[in-house]
Amino acid sequence: MKWGDTARDFDTVLAVWPNYRPLSNNWLMQELVERGDAAPIWRDRRIPSENGHVRGDVYLNREAAMSAAAALNQVLQNALSARDMDATKKRSLQLKVAKNLQSKERLHEEEALMLAEAQRRHENDPRPDTSAIVLSAESEPLRQELAGQLSKMPYLRVAMVVQRQPGGGWYRSILNLSHENIWSKPCRANKRSAEIAMRAQIANGFGLSADDHWGETKAKIRQILLPRANQLLQLASVQRMLAEALAVGQRVLVSNGIVFWYEEHGGIGWLVKHTASTKDSEGSTLWKEGTIRSINHGRLVILPYIKESGEHVRGHTRNGPNDGRAKPRHPDHYVDVPFAQLDGDLMIGLFGELPYE
Incomplete structure (x- = not known):
């Protein structure tokens, strides 16, 4: 088949992301394709070969694939920004692209952390002869x-x-x-x-x-990792990191579902909370510039998000479904704070410093 023989070769691509294929041990680029008023979809990316035929966009290692994706995503982002179209529809499309890329990135970072933790849990196990x-x-x-x-x-x-x-x-x-x-x-x-x-x-x-079911399995792993996350505050490296963050006014740091939260009132200091989602926020675009409004001492943090309509929704705190009602704050102690994101690799490194019993 030659490039251009099918209509899909002329579809508008909005973003790309490399997908690992264990059977082939390589990375096949996927592309997010525009579909008019319908939601964009991910599919395997095809590109023209040197002789004008069609081949998959394949990479032998993740570093090369991620580098290519970053470069192409910048080009695609610029192309979308420059398009002559209704401003509201353009913003909605940009939000959909951001949501899809954030979802891919979160999935990769979460599974990388889980793999590192799985290996660490057994680093002292005897190896079979x-x-x-x-x-x-x-x-x-x-x-x-x-x-x-x-x-x-x-x-x-x-x-x-x-x-x-x-x-x-x-x-x-x-x-x-x-x-x-x-x-x-x-x-x-x-x-x-x-x-x-x-x-x-x-x-x-x-x-x-x-x-x-992989989603249910990962939910169980998240529960297993909760006690480990709470131990992070014992690490000298984490204490230094949090002290530096506080010195520049950062009181909420987020990575891989873990939230370092500075509780200013009551002399409590830094706490570990965890992210959660609501029916509305699930799958929405993270509002990186948004703030978190906390009127209670809930252990879960709903991060700020942007609906596909473009509406910006401030984050908040709450308890889990089986935790009971979150203890309310005194109105004088309501807080409205921004958050900063930590690199996923940094969190993997921090977990690696925690010793296992």
């Missing part, structure tokens, strides 16, 4: 590669390995650990099983199954 790994006879040629994965993630119960063929070809296979601690014979991987094997690197580290 290569010769002691019990394999089915068909999996014997895969012993060394499996041992390499278990040396990094000894908790794995599902692993994807490369199976080489006599003629020089190869393909990926899945191994499963039985309840008797015997690794299964290899089963050729497909897109779904490769995805499960990748999720196992996170889920198995928390004693969870990679086969279960």
